[in-house]
Amino acid sequence: xxxxxxxxxxxxxxxxxxxxxxxxxxxxxxxxxxxxxxxxxxxxxxxxxxxxxxxxxxxxxxxxxxxxxxxxxxxxxxxxxxxxxxxxxxxxxxxxxxxxxxxxxxxxxxxxxxxxxxxxxxxxxxxxxxxxxxxxxxxxxxxxxxxxxxxxxxxxxxxxxxxxxxxxxxxxxxxxxxxxxxxxxxxxxxxxxxxxxxxxxxxxxxxxxxxxxxxxxxxxxxxxxxxxxxxxxxxxxxxxxxxxxxxxxxxxxxxxxxxxxxxxxxxxxxxxxxxxxxxxxxxxxxxxxxxxxxxxxxxxxxxxxxxxxxxxxxxxxxxxxxxxxxxxxxxxxxxxxxxxxxxxxxxxxxxxxxxxxxxxxxxxxxxxxxxxxxxxxxxxxxxxxxxxxxxxxxxxxxxxxxxxxxxxxxxxxxxxxxxxxxxxxxxxxxxxxxxxxxxxxxxxxx
Ligand code: UDX
Numbered sequence: 001x002x003x004x005x006x007x008x009x010x011x012x013x014x015x016x017x018x019x020x021x022x023x024x025x026x027x028x029x030x031x032x033x034x035x036x037x038x039x040x041x042x043x044x045x046x047x048x049x050x051x052x053x054x055x056x057x058x059x060x061x062x063x064x065x066x067x068x069x070x071x072x073x074x075x076x077x078x079x080x081x082x083x084x085x086x087x088x089x090x091x092x093x094x095x096x097x098x099x100x101x102x103x104x105x106x107x108x109x110x111x112x113x114x115x116x117x118x119x120x121x122x123x124x125x126x127x128x129x130x131x132x133x134x135x136x137x138x139x140x141x142x143x144x145x146x147x148x149x150x151x152x153x154x155x156x157x158x159x160x161x162x163x164x165x166x167x168x169x170x171x172x173x174x175x176x177x178x179x180x181x182x183x184x185x186x187x188x189x190x191x192x193x194x195x196x197x198x199x200x201x202x203x204x205x206x207x208x209x210x211x212x213x214x215x216x217x218x219x220x221x222x223x224x225x226x227x228x229x230x231x232x233x234x235x236x237x238x239x240x241x242x243x244x245x246x247x248x249x250x251x252x253x254x255x256x257x258x259x260x261x262x263x264x265x266x267x268x269x270x271x272x273x274x275x276x277x278x279x280x281x282x283x284x285x286x287x288x289x290x291x292x293x294x295x296x297x298x299x300x301x302x303x304x305x306x307x308x309x310x311x312x313x314x315x316x317x318x319x320x321x322x323x324x325x326x327x328x329x330x331x332x333x334x335x336x337x338x339x340x341x342x343x344x345x346x347x348x349x350x351x352x353x354x355x356x357x358x359x360x361x362x363x364x365x366x367x368x369x370x371x372x373x374x375x376x377x378x379x380x381x382x383x384x385x386x387x388x389x390x391x392x393x394x395x396x397x398x399x400x401x402x403x404x405x406x407x408x409x410x411x412x413x414x415x416x417x418x419x420x421x422x423x424x425x426x427x428x429x430x431x432x433x434x435x436x437x438x439x440x441x442x443x444x445x446x
Pocket of ligand 1: 153154155156157158210213217250251252253254255256257258259260261262263321322
């Protein structure tokens with residue numbers, strides 16, 4: 001392994017911190033830089049700003065070995081050989097992607113370094129960004145200082161460390177083959193395909209992959225609607241479809257839809273990229289529409305069973321956008337809970353990772369009436385219904401007899417299809433999932 005010093009910009013974020021900790025554990029001297037000085041101070045003490053399995057141990061051993069350090073001073077990056085840009089690229093209200101943080105990080109590195117560096121863009125950026133930034137460096141007289149490489153990340157929250165060590169492929173977009181070679185040499189396990197291509201192809205691979213996952217989910221959710229009208233169990237349909245190796249079984253779980261900081265943002269961004277190129281993207285628009293509709297289905301189901309929600313007590317299981325994370329960014333659960341609260345329901349929530357302590361302050365402003373429970377059973381105690389919003393493995397192991405005993409009214413609306421309707425019926429629980437056969441009253445409120 002070459003003796004390289006690497007900088008990671010945006011090291012206080014999910015992608016940046018995984019990147020920095022993993023590079024340090026590979027033996028690279030790694031400097032994690034972030035503008036958020038509070039986060040930097042916490043990270044210097046080994047304290048993480050979010051939950052990600054296995055990451056805390058990796059950060060702490062990096063700090064202990066002195067191969068990993070965190071700083072808020074950009075000057076500290078002056079001796080690096082390579083910079084990884086992992087800053088966020090938020091969605092603007094019109095769907096466009098804000099790349100200002102990436103642009104600032106790229107120019108900051110080029111201005112700071114003493115020798116020519118490779119700047120690797122890990123952040124998800126619209127097609128054409130690396131070329132535009134390269135031109136910008138040229139205009140600012142900095143192109144002798146830096147060469148840009150696009151190397152999109154494919155890390156999923158909750159399994160990010162495993163995804164880092166076991167990538168399905170490594171994508172490297174570069175205008176200089178030598179730079180691509182160096183980036184490939186940093187970490188590429190044997191037998192993992194490495195695609196060396198142009199900046200534009202690399203940038204598009206990231207969007208096309210994430211959006212394809214979103215399409216798969218919306219497609220299966222669409223078929224789930226037909227199951228409810230015409231009969232059929234979407235779980236069986238999904239299994240039968242997914243066993244075709246040309247299709248594959250992952251991302252075919254019907255439910256309340258996708259959410260979180262990536263899939264919807266990337267879908268909106270790609271639609272916008274089509275529009276900016278003078279093209280329509282009706283397939284992508286439809287996927288977005290179906291996804292929005294899914295999240296209101298569960299509320300309409302509750303209303304069908306309970307009537308007026310005013311004064312009703314509802315337990316909600318799962319707050320984060322998916323299991324194994326404490327991430328609430330763009331989660332589907334908040335709009336659902338907001339609907340319940342604004343309809344006058346009293347909501348008690350449980351999440352295996354999140355607790356009241358880490359519930360962001362601003363959420364309490366929106367939802368002051370929210371109550372917290374430390375177990376699913378406590379959440380269910382005396383409630384008129386229980387709503388499952390996140391497919392946490394803990395919920396699959398719930399003791400249903402005990403749960404029924406806690407509920408005042410045995411009604412479960414399951415946005416994640418965790419249980420079998422037959423088992424629920426045998427226990428005397430009214431159970432409503434997504435796409436589990438004809439739902440005579442299951443009309444989505446429009
Ligand atoms: C995603 C991509 O998977 C990852 O490659 C990329 O780098 C970042 O974006 P992430 O946002 O962490 O990862 O979550 P992901 O596992 O993709 O799940 C997104 C959402 O889809 C979750 O709300 C999940 O519950 C939902 N989902 C997933 C379904 O509704 N059905 C499925 O079958 C799979």
